[in-house]
Amino acid sequence: MSEEVPPPESLTFERKHKSWRQMLEPVTEKDFKHGYYHFWALKKHIEPLDIPFAREIDPMQRDWELPPNWKEIFLQNFEDTLRKNRAFKVFMDICVRCGACADKCHYYLGTGDPKNMPVARAEIIRSIYRRYFTKAGRIFGELAGARDLTEDVIKEMYYYFYQCSLCRRCSNFCPYGIDTADIVWWGRRLLNSIGVTHRFSHISIEASARTGNHLGLYPLGIAEALESVAEDVYDVTGVVVDVPVNKKGAEILFVAPSADYFATPHWFACMSYLMLFHEIGLDYTWSTYASEGGNFGTFQAYELAQKLNHKVYEEAKHLGVKWIIGGECGHMWRDKHQFMDTMSGPADFLEDPVSPITGTYFENAADTKMVHICEFVADLIRHNKIKLDKSRNDHWKVTFHDSCNPSRGVGLLEEPRFVIKSCCNYFYEMPEHTIRDKTYCCGSGGGLLTEEIMELRMRGGMPRAMAAKFVHEKYGVNMMANICAIDKAAFPALMEYWKLPVEICGIDELLGNALIMKGEKERETDLRGTPYRRED
Amino acid sequence: MINPFLEIVVPYAAFAIFIVGVLYRFVSWANSAVPLKIPTTSGQAGTLPFIKRSFYDRIDSPYNKWEVALRMLAEVFLFRSLFKNTRYYQSRHEHRDTRWLWGFAILFHWSFLIVLIRHLRFFIEPVPEPFIYVTELIALKIWVPTIYITGITSLIGLGYLFLRRLFSGNERTISLPSDYLALILLISVVVTGLVMRYIYKIPLAPVKELALSLIVFQPVAVDVHWLFILHLTLVSITIAYFPFSKMMHAGGVLFSPTRNMPNDNRKRRHVNPLNPPYHGITREEYNEMYKDQLEEIAERDYNFRPEV
Amino acid sequence: MYSTKWVILLIIAFLGICFSPLIYNVSAPGFELEMPELDEPEGDHCIEDADWMEPNHMDLLLEMRTQTIRDPGGRFYESKTYPGEVYEGTTYQCFECHTSKTDFCDTCHEYNGVSPYCWHCHNTPEVLEEYNR
Numbered sequence: 001m002s003e004e005v006p007p008p009e010s011l012t013f014e015r016k017h018k019s020w021r022q023m024l025e026p027v028t029e030k031d032f033k034h035g036y037y038h039f040w041a042l043k044k045h046i047e048p049l050d051i052p053f054a055r056e057i058d059p060m061q062r063d064w065e066l067p068p069n070w071k072e073i074f075l076q077n078f079e080d081t082l083r084k085n086r087a088f089k090v091f092m093d094i095c096v097r098c099g100a101c102a103d104k105c106h107y108y109l110g111t112g113d114p115k116n117m118p119v120a121r122a123e124i125i126r127s128i129y130r131r132y133f134t135k136a137g138r139i140f141g142e143l144a145g146a147r148d149l150t151e152d153v154i155k156e157m158y159y160y161f162y163q164c165s166l167c168r169r170c171s172n173f174c175p176y177g178i179d180t181a182d183i184v185w186w187g188r189r190l191l192n193s194i195g196v197t198h199r200f201s202h203i204s205i206e207a208s209a210r211t212g213n214h215l216g217l218y219p220l221g222i223a224e225a226l227e228s229v230a231e232d233v234y235d236v237t238g239v240v241v242d243v244p245v246n247k248k249g250a251e252i253l254f255v256a257p258s259a260d261y262f263a264t265p266h267w268f269a270c271m272s273y274l275m276l277f278h279e280i281g282l283d284y285t286w287s288t289y290a291s292e293g294g295n296f297g298t299f300q301a302y303e304l305a306q307k308l309n310h311k312v313y314e315e316a317k318h319l320g321v322k323w324i325i326g327g328e329c330g331h332m333w334r335d336k337h338q339f340m341d342t343m344s345g346p347a348d349f350l351e352d353p354v355s356p357i358t359g360t361y362f363e364n365a366a367d368t369k370m371v372h373i374c375e376f377v378a379d380l381i382r383h384n385k386i387k388l389d390k391s392r393n394d395h396w397k398v399t400f401h402d403s404c405n406p407s408r409g410v411g412l413l414e415e416p417r418f419v420i421k422s423c424c425n426y427f428y429e430m431p432e433h434t435i436r437d438k439t440y441c442c443g444s445g446g447g448l449l450t451e452e453i454m455e456l457r458m459r460g461g462m463p464r465a466m467a468a469k470f471v472h473e474k475y476g477v478n479m480m481a482n483i484c485a486i487d488k489a490a491f492p493a494l495m496e497y498w499k500l501p502v503e504i505c506g507i508d509e510l511l512g513n514a515l516i517m518k519g520e521k522e523r524e525t526d527l528r529g530t531p532y533r534r535e536d
Numbered sequence: 537m538i539n540p541f542l543e544i545v546v547p548y549a550a551f552a553i554f555i556v557g558v559l560y561r562f563v564s565w566a567n568s569a570v571p572l573k574i575p576t577t578s579g580q581a582g583t584l585p586f587i588k589r590s591f592y593d594r595i596d597s598p599y600n601k602w603e604v605a606l607r608m609l610a611e612v613f614l615f616r617s618l619f620k621n622t623r624y625y626q627s628r629h630e631h632r633d634t635r636w637l638w639g640f641a642i643l644f645h646w647s648f649l650i651v652l653i654r655h656l657r658f659f660i661e662p663v664p665e666p667f668i669y670v671t672e673l674i675a676l677k678i679w680v681p682t683i684y685i686t687g688i689t690s691l692i693g694l695g696y697l698f699l700r701r702l703f704s705g706n707e708r709t710i711s712l713p714s715d716y717l718a719l720i721l722l723i724s725v726v727v728t729g730l731v732m733r734y735i736y737k738i739p740l741a742p743v744k745e746l747a748l749s750l751i752v753f754q755p756v757a758v759d760v761h762w763l764f765i766l767h768l769t770l771v772s773i774t775i776a777y778f779p780f781s782k783m784m785h786a787g788g789v790l791f792s793p794t795r796n797m798p799n800d801n802r803k804r805r806h807v808n809p810l811n812p813p814y815h816g817i818t819r820e821e822y823n824e825m826y827k828d829q830l831e832e833i834a835e836r837d838y839n840f841r842p843e844v
Numbered sequence: 845m846y847s848t849k850w851v852i853l854l855i856i857a858f859l860g861i862c863f864s865p866l867i868y869n870v871s872a873p874g875f876e877l878e879m880p881e882l883d884e885p886e887g888d889h890c891i892e893d894a895d896w897m898e899p900n901h902m903d904l905l906l907e908m909r910t911q912t913i914r915d916p917g918g919r920f921y922e923s924k925t926y927p928g929e930v931y932e933g934t935t936y937q938c939f940e941c942h943t944s945k946t947d948f949c950d951t952c953h954e955y956n957g958v959s960p961y962c963w964h965c966h967n968t969p970e971v972l973e974e975y976n977r
Contacts, residue, residue, distance in 0.1 A: 013626050015626075015705065015706070017705035017706070017708060017709045018709055019708075019709070020708075020709065020710070020711060020712055020713070023709060023710070050815070082568060083567070083568055083569070084568065084569055084571060084810055085568060085569070085570075085571050086565060086566075086568035086569060086570045086791065086793060086846070087570070087571075087572075087574060087792070087793045087794070088568075089564075089565060089568045090565055090568075090788050090791045090792055090793070091792075093561070093565075093784060093788055094782070094784060094785040094788030094789065094792070095782065095785075096715070096782045096785050097707075097710045097711060097712065097715055097782070098618075098637060098641075098707075099637075099700075099704070099706050099707045099710060100617075100618055100621050100637060102706040102707075102710070103623060103624045103706070104622075104624075109624055109626065114706075114709050114710075117706065117709075117710065119710050120709070120710055123710070134780070135780065136714070136780055136781075143713050143714075144712070144713070144714055145712035145713070145714060168576055171576045171794055172576055172578050172617070172620070173617055173618070173620055173621055173622075174617060175611070175615050175617050175618040175641075175789070176617075176785055176788060176789045176792050176795070177576055177611075177617065177789070177792040177793075177794035177795035178792070178794075179574065179576065179794045182574060182794075209816055209817065210817065211826075212822070218826055218829050219826050219829040219830050219833055220829040220832055220833065223833055223836075223840050224840070226840060227840040227841075227842055228842070230840065230841070230842040231842040231843075231844070233842075234842055234844050240841060240842060240844055241841075241842075242839050242840070242841050243839065243840040243841070243842075244838055244839050244840075245833055245838055245839070245840055246830070246833055246834075246838050247838040247839070248838070285838070288826075288830070288833070289819055289822050302571065302812075303812060303815070306811075306812065306814060307814070307815060307816045310814045310816060311816075314818065314819050315819065318819045336802075337801050337802055338572060338573055338574055338801050339572055341801065341802070341805045341806070342571070342572055342573065342805065342806045342807065342808050342811065343808070343811065344814065345805055346805050360584065362584075363803065364581065364582055364583050364584075364599075364800070364802055364803050365802040365803070366802070366803045366804075367802060367803055367804055367805045368801070368802035368803075368805070370802065375583060375584060378584060378587070379584055382584070382586050407577070408576055408577055408578065409574075409576075409577060410577060410581060410799075411577035411579060411580055411581025411582075411583075411593075411597040411799050412581065412583075413579070413580045413581075414580050414583075414587045414588075415583065415584070415587060418587065431630075431631065432631075433622050433631035433633075434631065436579075437576075437577070437578035437579060437596065438620070438622070463624070463629070466629035467629075469629075470629075554862075555859070555862060558858060559855060559858070562851060562854060562855060562858070563845065563851070566845045566846055566847060566848070566851040567845050567846070568846070569846055570846060570847070656865060657956065657957025657958075658956075658957070659865035659869075660865050660868045660869055660872070661869060661872075661874075661875055661876060661877075661955070662872065662874050662875070662876075662954070663954065663955075663956075663957035667957070668957055668958075668959045669959075672959055677961050679906075680902040680903075680905065680906050680960065680962075681902055681958075681960075682960070682961065737899035737900050737903075738899050739895075739898045739899045740899065740952075740956045740958075741879045741898075741952060741955065741956065744879070744955060744956055745877065745878055745879065748869070748877050749877055751865050751866050751869060752866060752869050752870070752875075752877070753866075754877065756877075787854075787858075790854065809846065
């Protein structure tokens with residue numbers, strides 16, 4: 001936890017109500033707040049990604065060293081985007097500013113900054129659209145809500161487009177389905193075209209484009225990391241599990257976010273993958289080329305997203321697998337569900353996704369040939385192919401946090417709950433308006449999982465933290481399960497900040513705890529090393 | 537001189553602008569490619585057979601085109617997404633369903649639609665008996681002339697939409713002059729209509745004659761009351777402004793990719809007509825880059841068993 | 845243009861709705877641009893000025909009704925246009941000159957698509973005539 005974030009008691013959430021004229025005035029470096037703005041991208045990260053005009057500046061400096069013809073480039077790309085993306089064009093045109101989205105954004109709730117209302121975030125770029133691409137804006141200017149494109153406006157875009165976690169909660173409530181995430185995503189792509197971009201995502205994108213995973217691990221590093229996961233499995237269960245890596249001719253390719261074999265609490269979910277696949281005798285393989293399910297390119301630009309998700313299919317082809325299973329991850333599943341097939345498909349060289357254990361045909365993945373681990377596990381449990389001992393999770397009172405992307409981008413709501421209920425005796429839902437399609441973001445998604453904006457993240461996570469607090473106080477919940485790698489990384493800090501004794505796990509960790517393996521020793525601890533309390 | 541202009545030229549010009557403008561908007565939206573299938577899934581997706589999907593899941597997370605049609609109908613006619621609206625109470629961190637906006641929005645839109653349909657009696661001749669019967673169904677027969685509830689409720693709806701922009705902090709912040717303009721135009725149209733019906737009554741026969749003559753393209757500059765000319769001019773301004781204003785949301789919602797696409801992404805592939813080719817490291821290049829390490833993995837027979 | 849099929853459908857639907865009155869008028873039998881001539885009433889002049897009566901006759905009828913029911917001795921109505929002329933506040937007074945509902949009232953009401961509910965209870969000149977016969 002960084003020192004500079006003020007303690008929760010001192011935070012105020014006062015909403016400021018500016019006039020519409022004030023809203024048209026750009027927020028510039030003079031008003032940037034520490035803990036809210038991102039560091040600037042480094043040359044070494046964005047140059048290999050063909051992002052032009054790489055330069056290293058401090059966003060707090062007055063001159064952002066924009067290229068001389070930045071305005072033409074930006075507007076040219078704007079026009080190009082309007083032509084390429086109907087959603088973007090329609091969303092520019094049809095907003096009626098009804099305000100239904102306003103208090104749906106966790107950043108608005110957490111900061112009270114009026115420009116964090118989804119509608120206002122979109123207005124930042126919509127005002128430019130009106131000025132340069134509509135008659136009314138050209139003629140009536142400010143009265144039509146239009147404003148000139150200036151360097152200050154670019155600064156404002158940089159500041160506010162990187163205060164959005166692309167969670168799509170606003171889109172859920174918008175009567176026209178205006179998806180601020182889409183506007184922001186393509187808006188960031190526009191900023192990229194003039195070399196205005198942040199550091200965090202590009203570190204991972206560059207690493208992933210080069211090595212196949214966001215962490216930049218080399219093949220042997222991945223394999224050995226997985227090996228040590230298997231060692232931990234042995235320590236807890238006494239079972240030796242194999243970790244196939246790059247194995248040609250395996251039936252299934254398994255792709256998980258790289259954090260799963262690197263960070264905690266992801267690690268424990270990864271242990272459970274290995275245990276599960278060992279237990280059911282699945283013929284599968286990990287890959288080092290496609291060693292990343294996550295796709296930070298989906299936070300930045302279409303082309304960058306394609307750069308990363310292409311590898312999954314290429315590797316599947318290379319290894320000659322039949323189909324693909326994907327691990328727990330949030331934006332990864334937005335990418336795999338909604339983007340990958342379009343960007344890098346068709347996957348016609350793969351075979352139908354049929355579970356070799358139960359014979360179930362995953363019809364909903366008929367074309368992409370990629371099945372979510374939760375769907376796969378739910379199917380196994382349904383067919384009684386694995387033995388589970390629920391009581392091994394009795395020390396956890398579990399709640400489930402629907403991660404934004406699997407809920408509003410995939411519609412994966414019941415499978416995780418089915419798995420949790422099959423593995424745990426104590427499961428409690430958070431308040432109705434904070435789960436399922438109305439779920440709150442952890443506050444750190446969409447490229448915001450970076451240290452320098454800690455205050456924003458903690459404020460943005462406030463609604464989720466309050467919902468967790470509610471179930472913690474009411475039911476004594478001490479474990480928040482989720483299926484998102486970013487959640488797992490973000491929540492421990494959030495819970496610590498808001499002083500909630502709630503731990504975070506992937507739901508596969510609960511599965512691993514409950515899974516009865518052949519030849520296992522009597523377990524002394526659960527996967528994360530918490531000793532089981534004994535009656536005697 | 538002024539009459540032919542306001543009674544014939546202005547309405548025709550406005551109507552032409554309306555038709556051409558709306559078609560232009562439709563075509564311009566359709567001219568943009570749809571790169572990705574991005575439905576907002578607000579319910580359980582179609583999945584394994586034992587995972588039950590409720591009726592609402594089918595609407596909110598449609599799995600085929602029929603369910604998409606249902607979703608669009610619910611969106612267009614019932615404002616389903618707006619119906620889900622909640623309000624966050626910061627002081628006690630609590631959410632409540634809030635349907636004021638939904639209620640008044642639906643009050644206005646439905647009332648206004650019924651008012652528009654009832655206006656058909658000025659545009660068609662002979663007026664069929666069943667048409668009159670149906671449009672009079674919800675009229676309040678406690679007064680002469682009969683009180684048309686919808687005329688009044690559309691004004692109430694508009695009034696709420698206007699006042700919330702003035703008095704609610706969030707809305708005042710995000711409201712642009714054009715938002716007020718659209719509301720003021722509609723309010724003035726409704727008010728002039730109501731005045732003519734209930735307060736300052738005007739002869740109807742010339743009005744209908746003018747309307748008919750316009751609609752069959754045999755325009756006659758009939759001598760009508762000035763109040764009606766005011767009403768007609770306001771309507772003309774509104775419909776001419778329609779395609780270039782936020783009122784175009786009526787057509788735009790049909791083009792919204794987060795609502796009009798099925799959530800069957802993994803089942804049926806969506807093709808992006810402008811999909812760029814892949815630029816990046818291929819598997820062969822990767823093999824070259826990490827040759828030593830990959831060979832070491834091969835030496836271990838692609839299997840990493842922990843040493844215990 | 846993308847998704848052409850749907851857009852063309854939408855355009856057809858939109859134009860269909862916009863021009864539906866025209867299509868109806870062109871195809872419906874009995875289209876008349878102007879209102880048919882009203883049956884010329886018998887008397888000299890109406891209770892009030894005829895031009896005033898055209899849009900406002902319902903107000904007059906309503907006022908007469910209210911007077912008749914609520915005011916003691918209010919069965920009589922004095923014309924404002926023709927001071928000194930007093931009329932009985934009853935529809936039978938109207939029937940003295942307007943001898944046909946079909947040719948007078950209905951002509952205008954039907955043209956304008958109005959269906960007043962007066963005649964749900966009240967007699968019409970036609971009923972009266974038949975009764976007298």
